[in-house]
Amino acid sequence: MEGPLDPADPMRLRVSDTDRHAVAEVLREAAGEGRLDVDELEERLEATYAAKVYADLVPLLADLPGASPLPQAAPVVRRAGTPAYPGPIDHLPRHTSSLAIMGGQDRKGVWVVPPVHTAFTLMGGIDVDLREAVFSSPEVVINANVVMGGIDIIVNARTRVQVEGIGIMGAFEEGRAKVDPEIGPDSPLVRVRGMALMGAVTVVRKPMPGQGRKRLGRAPS
Template identity: 55%
Template sequence: MSPDPAREHLRVSDAERHEVAEVLRRAAGEGRLDLDELDERLEATYAARTYADLVPLTLDLPDDGSSPLPARPATGPAPAVRLEKTPEPPAPDGVRARQRHLAVMGGVDRKGAWTVPADLTIVAVMGGADLDMRQARYAARECVVTVHALMGGATIVVGPDVDVVMEGIGIMGGFAGPSDRDTPPPQVGAQVLRVRGVAIMGGVTVKRRPLPGVDDGRRRHRLH
């Protein structure tokens, strides 16, 4: 997809970013991108501000007409895609803004008081992750958790005041977010947790639950 000089400096919308992300996820599902490439391009997609930022991300992928970007020319090879790494944002108390964890036939567990980095990636191969964020601090107003699961998965528990945005793709698997029927949706301006990734024969589940101990009294009352 070649930049249109008349549009390349125009700002893109959230809906257009999501559409490009879906093109990339379908390409990963077809085996055209590996998980590292998908992670890198999705990161660049959601950081894009203009059409010129988005265009390079799908230049080497077939054009099925689903992208919101200008159509590529009918002839001529696509130029090589070069993605620039975005600098890591600062994080509190010396916590790394980006963290990566690999779980191969094993697991990653986090609970209690810990700091959720701005960008957390977990690759689970026949393994999984259990992340309880109810007592955690968040390194940024919007944190991103990317889970790439192959015959594995992750369970994430957040507090009632966290706004969860699900953007993952499942291939013989799936991503499931909290239901507003179980807990009321958080208020506008709440902490945002964006969950992305690809689950192949696996799954990623996000649950919104009360803080530990908050409902203990009511539970004891019902038992008596």
């Protein structure tokens, strides 16, 4: 019989369906890259959906490069600008995707970001504002793909960012910050992946809404 869970050890905490789905997606991607054969994939998927605590998921990902959807700390629901969101989140909007075709779409305010959010625009524009968002996992992946348009991903001072996309006759980059970063051990990580074809995907660090722009590297005069 399994002993009592130690709340100080995040690996002994119970996993959620969102965690299981995130791991399953990593395994499917690994199989698509030829890292796992069909039998291995089926075996690991079965173990994934049977997992009860985070420690059960670790061996399923240990030999896959770059696969780390598991938390390094307790998997609490986090808000990008504060250590933890203070209230219930059931009533908050949850968006898994953003789409704009010859138009525009904005995601902003307080909303729940799933472990993976997909944004696509064709001859349009999308703003994915994460400054007040509630992160459902410590690491979030934004799949941003642009064809002759633009996607702006806005983060606050406390959010870590890793830009991993490519630009083809376009730009896929982290733009000039408008506020100094304030990264800490509890800062969520946003990975931005995808492609910009004759368009742009830009990650911009800005102050929280309602705060004025801070001068970078200079004391207020």
